[in-house]
Every structure is written in C-alpha cells, then in structure tokens.
Amino acid sequence: MAVEVRLLEGLDPEQRAAVTAPRGPVCVLAGAGTGKTRTITHRIAYLVQRGLVAPQQVLAVTFTARAAGEMRTRLRGLGAGGVQAQTFHAAAFRQLRYFWPRVHDMRLWQLLDNKFRLVMQAANKVGASTDKETVRDAAAEIEWAKSSLIAPEDYPAAAVRAGRDGPLLPAQQAQLFTAYEQLKNRAQQLDFDDLLLHIAAILEEHPDVGEEFRGQYRSFVVDEYQDVNPLQQRVLDAWLGNRDDLTVVGDANQTIYSFAGASPKWLIGFSRRFPEATTVRLERDYRSTPQVVALANEVIGAARDRPAGTRLRLSGQRPAGPEPDYAEHDDETAEAAEVSRRIAKLAANGVPLSEIAVLFRVNAQSEAYEKALSDAEIPYQVRGGERFFARTEVRQAMAALRTAAAHDDLGPDLPAAVRSVLHEVGLTDEPPAGGTARDRWESLIALVELAEELATTVADAGLPRYVAELEARAEAQHPPTVEGVTLASLHAAKGLEWDAVFLVGLVEGTLPIQYADTDAAVEEERRLLYVGVTRAREHLRLSWSLARSGGGGRPRRRSRFLYPLVPDGHPAAMPGKARQRAVVARAAAGTDKPECRVCGGALSGTMDIKLGRCAQCPADLDEDLLGRLKAWRGERARQLKVPAYVVFT
Numbered sequence: 001m002a003v004e005v006r007l008l009e010g011l012d013p014e015q016r017a018a019v020t021a022p023r024g025p026v027c028v029l030a031g032a033g034t035g036k037t038r039t040i041t042h043r044i045a046y047l048v049q050r051g052l053v054a055p056q057q058v059l060a061v062t063f064t065a066r067a068a069g070e071m072r073t074r075l076r077g078l079g080a081g082g083v084q085a086q087t088f089h090a091a092a093f094r095q096l097r098y099f100w101p102r103v104h105d106m107r108l109w110q111l112l113d114n115k116f117r118l119v120m121q122a123a124n125k126v127g128a129s130t131d132k133e134t135v136r137d138a139a140a141e142i143e144w145a146k147s148s149l150i151a152p153e154d155y156p157a158a159a160v161r162a163g164r165d166g167p168l169l170p171a172q173q174a175q176l177f178t179a180y181e182q183l184k185n186r187a188q189q190l191d192f193d194d195l196l197l198h199i200a201a202i203l204e205e206h207p208d209v210g211e212e213f214r215g216q217y218r219s220f221v222v223d224e225y226q227d228v229n230p231l232q233q234r235v236l237d238a239w240l241g242n243r244d245d246l247t248v249v250g251d252a253n254q255t256i257y258s259f260a261g262a263s264p265k266w267l268i269g270f271s272r273r274f275p276e277a278t279t280v281r282l283e284r285d286y287r288s289t290p291q292v293v294a295l296a297n298e299v300i301g302a303a304r305d306r307p308a309g310t311r312l313r314l315s316g317q318r319p320a321g322p323e324p325d326y327a328e329h330d331d332e333t334a335e336a337a338e339v340s341r342r343i344a345k346l347a348a349n350g351v352p353l354s355e356i357a358v359l360f361r362v363n364a365q366s367e368a369y370e371k372a373l374s375d376a377e378i379p380y381q382v383r384g385g386e387r388f389f390a391r392t393e394v395r396q397a398m399a400a401l402r403t404a405a406a407h408d409d410l411g412p413d414l415p416a417a418v419r420s421v422l423h424e425v426g427l428t429d430e431p432p433a434g435g436t437a438r439d440r441w442e443s444l445i446a447l448v449e450l451a452e453e454l455a456t457t458v459a460d461a462g463l464p465r466y467v468a469e470l471e472a473r474a475e476a477q478h479p480p481t482v483e484g485v486t487l488a489s490l491h492a493a494k495g496l497e498w499d500a501v502f503l504v505g506l507v508e509g510t511l512p513i514q515y516a517d518t519d520a521a522v523e524e525e526r527r528l529l530y531v532g533v534t535r536a537r538e539h540l541r542l543s544w545s546l547a548r549s550g551g552g553g554r555p556r557r558r559s560r561f562l563y564p565l566v567p568d569g570h571p572a573a574m575p576g577k578a579r580q581r582a583v584v585a586r587a588a589a590g591t592d593k594p595e596c597r598v599c600g601g602a603l604s605g606t607m608d609i610k611l612g613r614c615a616q617c618p619a620d621l622d623e624d625l626l627g628r629l630k631a632w633r634g635e636r637a638r639q640l641k642v643p644a645y646v647v648f649t
C-alpha cells in the first residue's frame with residue numbers, strides 16, 4: 001500500500017485520474033511537457049503494484065529506440081522493471097522470432113542489410129534513374145506506401161490522391177516497388193515494415209497464434225500516439241483483438257511524421273471508437289519555464305489547421321526563468337562558434353553538458369556544430385541511436401569483443417578488458433581533433449563507458465556478461481550514451497527534455513524545409529518548431545545565419561515562423577538592410593505606406609498585392625491590409641501621375 005501511495009504522490013488530479021482508471025481504454029490528450037509519459041509509466045507501475053496485471057503481460061510501445069529506453073529507465077525507477085517497453089519494430093521483431101518458425105516452418109528471414117542497394121537494383125531493373133537522390137526518394141515512397149498499407153498495384157491512384165511528390169512517375173514507381181518486393185523476397189529478407197506486416201498477418205490469419213498471443217499480452221500502452229501510421233495501427237489492432245485494455249497518450253500538435261503516413265486521427269477519434277474510455281486532458285506544463293511555455297503557445301497558436309480538441313493552451317508551472325533569446329549570424333561557422341561559446345558558459349555556470357542540446361532540422365546541419373564543439377573540446381554525442389549499432393566501428397568492435405569474450409582470457413577486471421580489445425580496432429587514449437575520426441572515437445568510448453557502468457552496477461561483471469548486455473542493447477536498439485552535449489534532429493528529440501536547448505539554422509529552406517511546398521507540409525514544419533521549443537526546461541536560444549559556412553552560396557532569410565516571435569526592438573528583430581530598405585521606401589512614398597503586420601517591413605506594392613503576401617517575410621496579407629495597400633498604391637500613383645500598375649520598389 002505504501003508504494004502505491006508514493007506512486008500517486010507528485011501527480012496532479014488529472015494525471016492521477018488517468019493513472020488510477022480501471023483497466024480498459026484510457027486516452028490522455030495533452031500538450032508537450034504536461035506529464036503524458038510520466039502518467040503512463042506511473043499507470044503501468046500502479047497497475048502492476050496493485051496486482052491488477054503482471055509485468056510481463058504489459059506491452060508499452062513508442063516510436064524511437066531512445067524514447068523506449070527512456071521509458072524502461074523510468075519504469076525501472078518505479079519498480080516495474082519487468083515491463084516490456086519497446087519500439088513497434090522491436091516488439092514485432094521479438095514476436096516474429098517466436099511465431100514465424102511455427103507458422104512458416106522455417107527460420108525467420110534475415111533483416112535486409114542494405115535497403116539502398118536493393119532499391120537501386122530494382123530501379124535498374126525497371127529502367128528508372130539510379131542516381132542517389134532518386135533511389136533515396138524512391139525508397140521513401142516505398143516506405144510511405146507500406147506504412148500506409150498500400151500495395152504496389154494501388155500505388156499510382158493512392159499517390160495521386162495523397163498528392164505525393166515522388167521522384168518517378170507513379171506507374172514507374174509502382175513497378176519499382178514490385179521489383180523491390182520480388183528481389184527482397186527472393187533473397188529471403190525482411191525490411192523494417194515487413195516486420196510489422198508479417199506479425200499483423202500472422203496474428204490475423206492464425207487463430208491459435210492469436211489466442212496464444214492474447215494469453216501472454218493483456219495490457220497495451222502507446223506513447224506519442226499522434227504519430228501512429230496505418231500499418232502500426234493495424235499491428236496494434238491485431239495485438240488487441242476484440243479487447244480494449246489500451247492506454248494511449250499523445251499531442252496532435254506534435255504530429256511530425258505525417259509525411260511518412262502517420263496521422264493523429266486515431267488519437268483524436270479514440271473516444272469515438274471507445275465511448276466508455278476514460279479521457280483526460282492535461283494543461284499544466286511541468287517541464288518549462290513560463291517564458292518557454294509562452295513561446296510554445298505562440299508558435300502553435302499560429303498553426304492554421306489545428307483540429308478541434310487540440311487547441312489546448314499550456315500553463316507553465318515552474319518558476320520564471322530567462323527570456324528565450326534570438327540571434328542572427330553572418331554565417332553558419334559564426335553561428336556554431338557562438339553556440340559553442342554559450343555552451344561553455346552554461347557549463348561554467350554549472351549546467352551539466354548532458355543537460356544541453358543543439359537541435360536542427362536536417363542531419364547535415366550537425367557538422368558545423370560537431371566541429372565547433374570539437375574545437376572547444378566540449379564532448380558531444382550525435383543522436384540517432386537507431387544507427388549506433390549499424391556503424392562500422394561498432395560492428396567491428398562487437399565482433400572483436402565477442403571473440404574475446406568467447407576466449408575470456410583477459411580476466412574479470414572489465415573496463416580495462418574492453419579498452420584493450422577496442423584498442424585493436426582503433427581506440428586511441430586521446431580523442432582525435434574532429435571529423436569522422438572523432439565520431440568513431442565517440443562510439444568506441446561509449447562502449448568503454450558502458451563497461452564502466454556495468455562494472456559499478458553488476459558484481460563480478462566480466463566480458464561475457466558485458467557482451468550479453470551489448471547484444472541485448474543492440475537488439476533493443478538502445479545505445480550506450482556518453483556524457484556530453486546532445487546534437488540531434490528535431491525528429492529525434494521528440495519526447496525528450498534538456499535544461500538548455502539551442503534551436504539552430506532557422507532559415508527558410510531548412511525550417512520550413514524547401515520541399516515543404518504545400519500548406520499542410522508547412523504546418524508540419526511549424527509543429528517541428530513547436531516540438532523543438534518545448535524540449536527546453538529553462539534556457540532556449542533560437543538562431544539563424546544569413547549564409548552557409550564561409551559565406552558562399554545564396555543569401556538566406558530567417559524562417560517565416562520567427563517573424564511573430566522575435567520581440568520588437570530586439571537586435572535580431574529585423575535584418576539591418578531590410579529595415580533600411582523599408583525606411584527609405586517609406587520616405588520615398590511620402591505617404592503612410594502600410595506595413596506588414598508580421599515583420600513590420602514596408603509592403604512593396606504591386607508584387608505584394610499580386611501574391612497576397614509580404615515579399616520580405618512570407619506572411620499572408622489579410623483583406624484589410626490588402627485594401628490599404630491598394631489605396632496607398634492609388635494615392636501614390638495619383639501623386640506621381642503614373643498608372644497604378646507600376647511597381648514601386
């Protein structure tokens with residue numbers, strides 16, 4: 001009883017209602033930082049500790065390996081360590097290993113080791129272009145189709161309906177998709193989506209297997225449910241059968257995978273599907289300072305397509321902190337150098353490096369920051385845990401460690417044993433200066449640190465025990481971590497939190513990304529910014545630069561999302577030249593030229609009227625402003641006695 005009471009302490013009344021709801025459908029719809037993940041982990045622990053469900057009967061799923069690892073850690077801390085918390089894929093893989101041999105009477109096929117190469121072969125076979133970009137984008141189309149449960153023959157119609165902008169004509173993409181499936185099946189290999197497709201099919205088509213499965217797993221929990229795709233939903237339905245012991249939590253405003261087929265419709269429609277569900281809304285933000293919360297509200301408040309029921313406003317619960325900061329830089333190198341200086345300052349003021357993150361839109365942006373941090377000798381790790389075990393140096397290291405463990409002639413003293421094996425695959429005592437050598441070193445040192453961790457937590461830990469731990473982590477895609485600043489994409493940062501967050505490279509073409517060419521795609525980019533902003537507990541800095549490293553290339557403009565956010569009078573409120581141009585234009589016009597409500601710049605006349613947008617920031621002009629602009633143009637034309645269709649700026 002005492003333990004149960006402790007589990008309910010530190011929860012607010014709404015969270016407590018979700019935690020203590022009887023077994024059955026429960027839905028928590030809430031904004032970022034309101035304690036959704038905390039609520040589900042407490043709920044699992046509560047049900048387990050009250051004896052309402054056995055730990056091994058619970059299956060908790062989420063979308064990234066990192067988030068699953070985080071959930072396992074939280075569950076262990078709550079005394080529910082035996083509960084399986086995994087990604088959809090890891091859970092499906094585990095189940096397939098058990099059921100596949102029984103159903104198909106053969107060993108489970110291998111996981112596809114080089115998808116890119118196979119898609120390239122398929123492209124070649126159907127006479128499509130095999131350049132890198134085409135192959136990569138064609139692979140993404142295949143993933144979208146499989147996640148959306150679209151068969152090759154249905155691809156052309158579905159792609160047109162969904163407005164997909166794939167690299168090939170739909171008919172050829174469909175041929176390529178067919179060829180890819182044939183090549184893969186012939187090689188008896190499975191891609192990631194196959195894991196889900198096969199387990200769903202096995203559970204649906206083999207009643208005995210379904211029954212056995214349902215005897216084993218009785219209670220399901222899904223975190224980040226807003227990002228479930230049709231394939232994952234089908235798997236979830238296959239797991240459930242006609243039962244309803246399902247707890248889901250999510251935030252429709254954090255839907256960031258709809259480009260890949262995900263949809264918040266199942267989250268939003270949950271209480272329609274399960275009318276008897278306990279539905280809880282949380283609005284108190286426990287993660288961030290009121291300053292960060294206010295900014296988050298502003299970012300998402302500007303969203304244009306928020307479905308009903310998702311317009312929650314967060315209210316900050318923490319003490320006040322510093323105002324979010326904005327900065328404009330001449331180029332990326334200067335931006336990265338400043339970020340690294342500020343990180344050093346935060347660290348000097350006692351913020352642990354592991355509590356600091358630099359978040360960006362695309363992985364390529366990471367390089368400038370890796371270099372700046374290496375130069376400043378600040379340790380860092382690049383997120384993307386899923387890829388850790390696929391890295392060449394990690395695979396080599398694991399092979400060497402396995403061999404050493406099999407002979408285990410190095411004795412039990414563990415970190416030193418691991419170090420000595422890793423020296424053989426290139427570990428140096430000192431970190432190399434930067435670049436790929438530094439990356440390799442970071443991965444290897446992470447393996448050493450895992451050994452150190454194990455040596456302090458497990459009595460008599462030797463190499464075999466260590467290798468077993470490593471294999472288990474590889475299977476669960478749960479990489480060891482190094483103490484250091486986190487560099488991560490916004491997608492990989494979902495669900496996580498840090499004391500200090502740097503959102504970098506916020507320029508048009510990057511956020512929103514240049515291929516976001518529909519309103520819906522731009523809105524998804526806005527939600528990514530919302531996800532980024534809401535990762536910060538206290539310090540938040542948003543920055544951008546007007547040129548690439550070295551100043552080359554086309555000039556850049558700051559992201560359109562920033563215009564309503566940067567406060568008036570802030571040095572970064574407006575690029576100097578643009579402000580100057582605006583002032584000059586206004587003086588030249590001699591009348592009050594209307595200003596854009598978003599960026600404050602003078603509107604440029606005919607072009608803006610034609611586009612219905614401000615030419616300096618891409619804000620749409622409302623009717624009132626358009627009317628005033630037209631009136632201004634007429635007046636100006638009258639003064640100059642020229643026809644009104646002349647463009648003035």
Ligand code: ATP
Nearest residue numbers: 010011012031032033034035036037038286287495
């Ligand atoms: P996201 O949408 O980003 O995934 P979330 O809703 O899952 O966020 P959590 O990660 O569960 O939020 O919680 C955010 C932070 O607030 C965590 O540090 C958590 O420990 C803390 N927190 C949650 N609920 C409470 C509470 N009732 N009292 C104090 N702290 C809380």
Ligand code: MG
Nearest residue numbers: 036037223495
């Ligand atoms: Mg969460």
